Amino acid sequence: MNFEDELSAPVWDDLAHANREPLDEIAKEFRPATAEKTANKDGEGVTWESGHTEEDEMAETKNDTPVVRNTNEDLLASLAPAEDSLASLTLNSGQEQPGKRDPLFGENDKSPLKIENESVVTGVSSSSSNQKRQLKPQRLFTTARSRRHPLTEEQKKGLFMDPLATDAKKDEGEEFVDESLDYEPIAHGNGESILQQVDAPLFRLSPRKLPAIPPKNGSSDKVSEFISEEETPLNQFRIEVLDPVKVGDITSAHVEYSIRTHAQHLDPADFQVKRRYRDFRWLYRQLQNNHWGKIIPPPPEKQAVGRFKDDFIENRRAQMEKMLTRISQDPTLQKDPDLIMFLKSPDFGQDSKIRENQTRSNASGDSNDISEIHISEITLLGEEDAIDVLKTGGLDESHKSFMNLSFSSLPKYNEPDSFFIEQRQSAELLEEQLRQLYKSLELVDVQKSELASVTDEFVQSIKTLEELEVSKKASDVLSSFAIVHQRIKESLQRSSLQEALTLGTTIDEYTRSLGSIRAVFNQRAKVGYFLMIVESDLVKKQSQLEKANRNIKSAPERAEQVAKDITKLQKRYSKIKEKWQEIGETIRQELERHDQEKMRDFRNNMEIYLEAAIETQKECIELWETFYENNL
Amino acid sequence: MTSAIPYDPFDDIDNNPFSEPAVESAPGTHDADEARDNEAENQPQLQKGDEERSVTAPGEDQDTTLQEQLENLVPERKNTKFTLVVKVTGLERVGSLANKKDNPAIIFDASTNLPTFRKPKHRNLKKTMSEFQNLFKYLNAALPETFVPSLPAPSTNYGIQNNEDYQKTQSAMQEWFDRICGDPLVLRCEELAFFIESDFNTYTPIGKVKSTVTGLRRKTLKQLAPPFDECLELAQFRPLVKSIHYNCHEIQLKLYRLSKLRKMLSQDENGVGQTFTEMLTDSSQIHTKLYKRFGKTLTAVGDIDSVVATLDMATLYDGLAWIVQDTYVVKEALTNRHFLMRELLQAQQNTKFRQDQARRLRVKRDVNPLKVDEAIRALKTATTAEHELTLKLQRTTANMLFEKQRWLEWYSHALTAAIREYTLRKIEYERKKLTLLERIKSDVRSADLKGGLSRLGRGASTSSTTGPSQTPQGDSWTGNSRYRHFQPGVLQTEFDNSLQEEQDSTHPTDPEEQRALDARNAAALLGTSTF
DSSP: OHHHHHHHHHHHHHHHHHHHHHHHHHHHHHHHHHHHHHHHOHHHHHHHHHHHHHHHHHHHHHTHHHHHHGGGHHHHHHHHHHHHHHHHHSOOOTTHHHHHHHHHHGGGOOHHHHHHHHHHHHHHHHHTHHHHGGGHHHHHHHHHHHTTSOHHHHHHHHHHHHHHHTTHHHHGGGOOOOGGGTHHHHHHHHHTOHHHHHHHHHHHHHHHHSTTOOSSSSTHHHHHHHHHHHHTTOOOEEEEEEEEEEESOSSSOEEEEEEEEEETTSSSSEEEEEEEHHHHHHHHHHHHHHSTTOOOOOOOOOOOTTTTOHHHHHHHHHHHHHHHHHHHHSTTGGGOHHHHHHHHOSOHHHHHHHHHHHHTOOTTSOOSOTTOOOOOHHHHHOHHHHHHHHHTTOHHHHHHHHHHHSSOOOOOOOOOOHHHHHHHHHHHHHHHHHHHHHHHHHHHHHHHHHHHHHHHHHHHHHHHHHHTOSOHHHHHHHHHHHHHHHHHHHHHHHHHHHHIIIIIHHHHHHHHHHHHHHHHHHHHHHHHHHHHHHHHHHHHHHHHHHHHHHOSSSOHHHHHHHHHHHHHHHHHHHHHHHHHHHHHHHHHHHHHHHHHHHHHHHHHHHHHHHHHHHHHHHHHHHHHHHHHHHHO | OTTHHHHHHHHHHHHTTTHHHHHHHHHHHHHHHHTTTOOOTTHHHHHHHHHHHHHHOSSSOHHHHHHHHHHHHSHHHHOOOOOEEEEEEEEEOOSSHHHHHHOOEEEEEEEEOOTTSSSSEEEEEEEEHHHHHHHHHHHHHHOTTSOOOOOOOSSOTTOSSSHHHHHHHHHHHHHHHHHHHTOHHHHTOHHHHHHHHSOTTOOOOOSOOOOOSOHHHHHHHHHSOOOOOSOHHHHHHHHHHHHHHHHHHHHHHHHHHHHHHHHHHHHHHHHHHHHHHHOOOOSSGGGHHHHHHHHHHHHHHHHHHHHHHHHHIIIIIHHHHHHHHHHHHHHHHHHHHHHHHHHHHHHHHHHHHHHHHHHHHHHOSSOOHHHHHHHHHHHHHHHHHHHHHHHHHHHHHHHHHHHHHHHHHHHHHHHHHHHHHHHHHHHHHHHHHHHHHHHHHHHHHHHOSSSGGGGGTOHHHHHTOOSOSEETTEETTOOOOSOOOOOGGGGSOTTHHHHHTTOOSOOOOOHHHHTTSOHHHHHHHHHHHHO
């Protein structure tokens, strides 16, 4: 690697920055458009990808320059605002942009697509300009960097960034490389499957457009808009989980469920496979890995004891069916290749291992707690870099070994956005409350069944008294009395079953999906943590470089080496940062939607619960009234 | 067979010399003995005639004379000129908590024409429960012929110091007095007069009670098989009463467990309500109020369950408790009768033994006249005792046959009453529960326009019937227009206050208007609209 880098670095260095950097930024903005394209036209998609890999290399090399200049940034920064304001004044016409893009993308990109995007961007940004400020750092950087490039590029930037341009000064110093690498991780991630590519842009589009959706205002409109945008390709799945069968000998006993799927858009439309509980958990982990920030409908909890009891199995079957149904109703998740594989693969054991290995999802290393997560380096950094990282033992591993020798403490991730902190807290609180509620409901259920059984005994003793036939009248009364109690007991059992089915399962599912929400927050925190690590590494390296530069005696190769490392780290850093932000955006939307959906469901079940209670009550009154009329 | 042979000659001899004086002497002694219990002046003659009949009449037309015969055995039953009317007017619970609970004072008026009383009318008599208990103990021991009604519990499960408890205890005491006054044997007992005419809190039994079989001896004797009982009715009655006793006790226990469970359940329901109240599920706080109300209603429903549990105890449990008490008394009275029978058997044996001795003396010519005299006297007393016992047993049997009928009537009455009270209370509180639930129905309904029942296509029809489904005109869920136990009171509950603060929307006050859509109308609506 190093050798290659060394060779390529000087060559590209001269050429690169003029054209490439702006291009990356544009690419970021227009990724959705390009992605859609690839989805539409296979041929184009291929060429586009190949273009990518090239670009990848270019970007790596190009990164060297900004690092070197980093020391001069303070000076440059003072100049930045002036230029930016100019840029914002001179808004571009559509003509310039294609000109810039041509060399990089070739025919793939066409102006009309881009214009479409622009209009969307401007529309949204004007509506939520306040929120956009939270994302300032990103934009400010680009402006800072762009100073060095010819004005035309800056004009282009101005087109996208104008609301922020005035604030440019403030945040400049913090970060230096931002967008240059944005494109690459996506390219790698998408390289895994075309279906994923189709999905990804849909989500990545939104972070740009809907930054920091305010949680309390009538954001439901926006969300519904957003959903409707996506809903067009929604495919209908009909999934049934059936026939739980206990298989295996005493050591490996487990329950297998048949999953029967009917989906019109797939070929063949009907298929049936056998899966066990563990596989459902695998699917959950895999989807979690494939879609960071998405709230994946969770599988039922693990249970060690009483796994083979009939009602438990039935309960679990229902929960898993619900999970699959919900997954298949999600426009993004339903296209996930792993889901399709899960539903179709006849040799799941093998396929799942392959997929897991490809994505490094660690899906089978599944912990009990659904909120615990694993961040796959491949998804995070792209394949090449990830392999590199994994060789040294993972992101934080390398860091640890490094830093433990030197005396700096491990960086700690602090969530900068209060939105996430609040949401996380309220989710935890709610989970606590729901658990409490579930526990009380369970207690009520237990008490009710106890009550039913004691009522049974009560009825029996009444019957024995009746059988004495002390007097005709008394016996008659007693026998109807016993019957009334019997029927009330039945109604009690029915109502408690009803409660368990409505409120109970809803709360249970809700609680578990809150676990899933926590997982999403964990993902953000973990990625944020990696971000911190890489950042601190980067700072270290830069100081090393400075030292090397100052010290003339040191070998130039050494400085070069350090510079290369810095480039790599920068690239990594920007990739992670991009991911981190993406996750944040996805979480915002997901939370919004999840809240709406779940709460509606919850209230609906409250109503059903209430109606059932009322009906039971009426039945009860009727029984007593009839008894009174007939016997007393 | 060998043992049977010597008895025959004795029987022959038995008829002639020794039995006759015994017959003659019996009425006299018996009279003296019975005088304490019975005030009737004409008793000696009656008893004589009674005996004659019992000697002469055993074979012929038993069926028609049986009733008469029994009545003759218990002459008090024939004579109904004596009455005692007691009216319980109040109840007083004073002093320490234990005293309040276990020893309330009962205030009552009494009017009577019994000669044992000093004056015919008594007003505002006050007696504590412990005095009643003393009286009961005395009566139960002094009158083995009858089933003395057991006292009701001094306090109810409603808990002391409330109106329900007051009324219940008072009416139970009234019922006890009525039962006491309905028993002629108890009426004629002097002790009752002593009790009523004594001052407040001074009564202790004045008469002495013959000690019945008690303690270990009683326990041991009970283990033996009961002696042969020629009165089949009473022979069967004891096991019946015994199983009533045990069954009622069993039911009581089950009921107790039920009500305990129900109380625990109500606590858990409160817990559910509480969590709902505190829930902040929405990040947007739009529905906080709904959850709060829902939670409060659930809590109130839980409270009603707890009230129902208490009422179960207060109605059926207390009712059964009295039955259990009473069956025990009856059972023991019947056991005493068994002891009486045993005593009689012993007396008979003793008589036989004395006869034997006397006969042996007669066979010897050269016997000491003193010894003969002694033997004859011993035989006389033995025979007298035997006759006394025979008579006592006959009397007891006869009276118990009467009492048995009366008791069975009381039993089914008490049981039915307890069940009735239980049912009425149940209906009342189940209706209250329904009221509570229906009150929040519309709130939950309107929280989401699309959801819940609207998914089943019921949204449109139910949204218009938000009023209570139970009204004075009948219940909307049934077409049966029979009398329902609807009181307007069930539309309000004890827990309204806790809900009130949440209740800014006016809850329907005019039930007539709400009744526009009843079940039948709704069915018609549904039937036409959808298809």
